[in-house]
Amino acid sequence: MNPITGPSRPWSPIVARLQRRRAAHEAAAARVPLRPVRDPRGGLVSLQDALARQAQLRARIDADERDGSHVHDRISPGQRWQLRLLPLLDGLILFWFLAGVLNADLRTVDTTAVVAASLALLCTVAVAAWTAAVGEHLQRCKDRDRNLVWGAVDGIGRAMLALTAAMAGLLGAMMYVRMSDEVYQATGAPGAGATIIGLTLAAAVVLVNVYILHLAFSDGSTVTRELDRLGRIVAPHLRRRARHLALAERLRGRIRLRLAAEEQLRGPLDGGRRHQLAATGETWKAAG
Structure with missing residues (x-):
């Protein structure tokens, strides 16, 4: 039964088509939580289980932070750019x-x-990947x-x-050798200045790599890493569900407008009324 027009006034074909499209989008949105997704710990789980695991991890982080723990703290956006x-x-x-x-x-x-x-690019990628792996392990x-608890390493x-x-x-040694050679070629003789410059820049290179390792170590915990991986896995499915729900809501609005227009056009139909109904029907067909 049509809740607006009653049993004697069924939905028009346009409204029926819009209702079918809306129902299809709502059904697609309802099926999204049942989709299998990749589990960061291996295997496949449903999206619903992945979201439940995500909620558990967030609850664990919140509980640790309420206890005053900083183990899950993340580095700042500026430090993340430095890490990259x-x-x-x-x-x-x-x-x-x-x-x-x-x-x-x-x-x-x-x-x-x-x-x-x-060769420089290859070594750079290898060093960056290695540093990230060491930081995550520690x-x-x-x-x-x-x-860092040294006894637990x-x-x-x-x-x-x-x-x-x-x-x-x-x-650092490569920097020292290269800089010493540059100074020697510029001055023609080795000296204390070349040694000081080489050692200074070598120490700077070592400190930069230690700082990179420190950033990788300080950026969250094993819990936040799993939470990040889960977020990347479930995000496309949640966006798909949101799109289906948005389309269903848009169709629901079009249905309300169509039903309201049809209700206004119902009643005794004289010649002008029939012409208005026909014109409105053509307009809705074009819009639908």
Whole structure:
């Protein structure tokens, strides 16, 4: 039964078509929570279960923060940009070092310069990925004040720290050698100035890499990382559900307008009334 026009006045074909479209969008939105999504811990779960897991993680973070813990604190947006851009500094240093070793002419683009740039890019990506992996591994050993608990660091973590220190030391050594060579070529003789400049820049390179590791370690916890992964997984499905609901709501508004227009046009139909109804019907067909 039509709730507006009554049993003797059924919906028009246009309204019926709009109702079917609205029902289809509402049904599609209702099916979204049942869709399988990838579980960050492996396997597949329903979107509904993923959202429940997301709520559990948020509740855990809220409980820890109420207890005064800072283990889940994130770094600031500015520090996040530093975490992304500072590895490029290592890349530039590597490119500068390799260009000198390979005797590349940077005034022209030749094979040697391309090889130096490719090796520098490869090493930069590897260093950035390695630093992020070390920071994430050490987050398991973070206390409530965001300090590293050395006693909780396992053998793998200690080995990763040792390799990271060796990598930073090698970058510093390359900077020292390259800068000392530049000063020697400029002055024609080695001296204390070249040594001081080389050591200073080498120490700066080491400090930059230590700071990158510190940012990766300080950015949240294992809980926030899982929450981030869940957010990236469920976001497309939630957007799809929101689109279906928005379209259904838009169609509901069109249906109300159509029913109101049809109700106004009902009643005794004289010649002019029939002409008005026909014109309105053509207009709604064009709009529908």
